[in-house]
Amino acid sequence: MTDVFHAGSRALQDRAGVREVADHVGRAIGAGIKPVAAAFLELQPLLVLGAADPSTGAVWASPLAGAPGFVRATGPQQVSVTGGVGPADPLAEALATEGTPVATIALDPGTRRRMRLNGRLRPTARGFAVTAERVFANCPKYIQRRQSYEVLADSEPGPTTRSRELSARQREFVESADTFFVATVHEGRVEVSHKGGNPGFVRTGSATELSWRDYPGNSMFLTLGNIASDPRAGLLFLDWETGAVLQLTGEARTEFDEDGEARVRFVVTRAVQTPSAVPLRWSAPEYSPANPARAH
Numbered sequence: 686m687t688d689v690f691h692a693g694s695r696a697l698q699d700r701a702g703v704r705e706v707a708d709h710v711g712r713a714i715g716a717g718i719k720p721v722a723a724a725f726l727e728l729q730p731l732l733v734l735g736a737a738d739p740s741t742g743a744v745w746a747s748p749l750a751g752a753p754g755f756v757r758a759t760g761p762q763q764v765s766v767t768g769g770v771g772p773a774d775p776l777a778e779a780l781a782t783e784g785t786p787v788a789t790i791a792l793d794p795g796t797r798r799r800m801r802l803n804g805r806l807r808p809t810a811r812g813f814a815v816t817a818e819r820v821f822a823n824c825p826k827y828i829q830r831r832q833s834y835e836v837l838a839d840s841e842p843g844p845t846t847r848s849r850e851l852s853a854r855q856r857e858f859v860e861s862a863d864t865f866f867v868a869t870v871h872e873g874r875v876e877v878s879h880k881g882g883n884p885g886f887v888r889t890g891s892a893t894e895l896s897w898r899d900y901p902g903n904s905m906f907l908t909l910g911n912i913a914s915d916p917r918a919g920l921l922f923l924d925w926e927t928g929a930v931l932q933l934t935g936e937a938r939t940e941f942d943e944d945g946e947a948r949v950r951f952v953v954t955r956a957v958q959t960p961s962a963v964p965l966r967w968s969a970p971e972y973s974p975a976n977p978a979r980a981h
Contacts (some may be wrong), residue, residue, distance in 0.1 A: 690907075693871065693906075693910035693911060694707075694906045694911075694913075697906040697909050698904065707905050707906070711905060713821050715820055716818055716819065717817070718761060718817060722822070726756050729793060730753055730755075730836070732748070732766065734787055735787065735789075735867075735919060736776050736785055736787045737875070737917070742917065743917065743955065744918055746866045747770050748962065749766065750964055762816060763815065764802060764815050765809065765813075775919075779806070780808065783806070784806070786804075786805060786870075786873050786875050790866065790877050790878065794832075795832055797973070798822070799828065801820070802819070827880070827902075827975055827976060828973055829970035831968050833967070843929075843961050844959075847956065848955070849953070855956065860888055860889060863884050864881045864925075866878065866921040867918055867920050868919040868921075869911035869915070871914050880897060881976065882897070883972055890950075896948055898948050899949055917935075926966060927960070928966065929960045930958070932956070934955050
């Protein structure tokens with residue numbers, strides 16, 4: 686398991702007493718894309734990508750959308766993506782840079798399935814390809830079921846706004862979210878994961894700080910392990926009804942209370958908001974039965 690978990694993840698596994706569980710779950714991580722994974726990818730209209738900006742080092746998470754088939758396996762260790770992000774997206778430079786370490790997650794709200802693929806990026810004439818280094822599926826915990834979606838064919842992104850803190854309306858949006866994505870890094874590797882809960886599970890302490898309780902998951906502690914080693918992180922909040930996107934970059938740290946529960950605190954350094962960034966409009970959520978009733 687030395688190639689799967691680094692010291693930051695191991696320390697948290699040992700703290701929680703789940704090293705053996707993590708080793709068992711970690712055996713599912715491989716470099717190959719199995720046929721069932723390839724079939725799943727080709728059905729997805731949404732892909733979330735995490736990477737570090739090669740110019741600034743800031744970590745971001747960005748959404749990519751397209752007709753099913755825009756993401757597809759083109760080899761046992763490669764996926765190809767048609768299209769990319771807009772020029773105003775914080776990861777535009779990363780997606781145009783050969784060899785950029787990236788992480789992706791495809792999440793299907795209708796079936797509560799998700800798949801993660803991490804590797805190295807290569808720009809192509811139609812978009813980009815990723816040579817896979819780590820491929821694995823996650824359990825359906827904390828995924829809100831959204832049964833259907835529609836595509837607004839004539840939808841165009843609105844003007845992007847940038848700031849160094851959250852506005853009052855952005856804080857309300859964050860605190861009403863039932864889902865977000867978080868990208869983290871460690872020594873040239875990237876992870877992007879999904880976080881979910883009932884609305885209110887993320888809270889803002891100020892215009893530059895937000896936090897969330899880390900609910901028990903697959904016991905691997907990939908995200909928290911990265912944060913323990915490198916605090917840089919990027920968050921993505923998606924409005925499932927309007928397609929608006931709020932992207933945040935900053936630094937995170939994990940705190941433990943007297944009961945051993947973990948809470949992640951994130952300090953915002955930059956915020957990017959784009960109305961109608963994604964042309965998908967999803968149905969109302971059915972909250973996951975795994976969500977703790979107590980948001981905080």
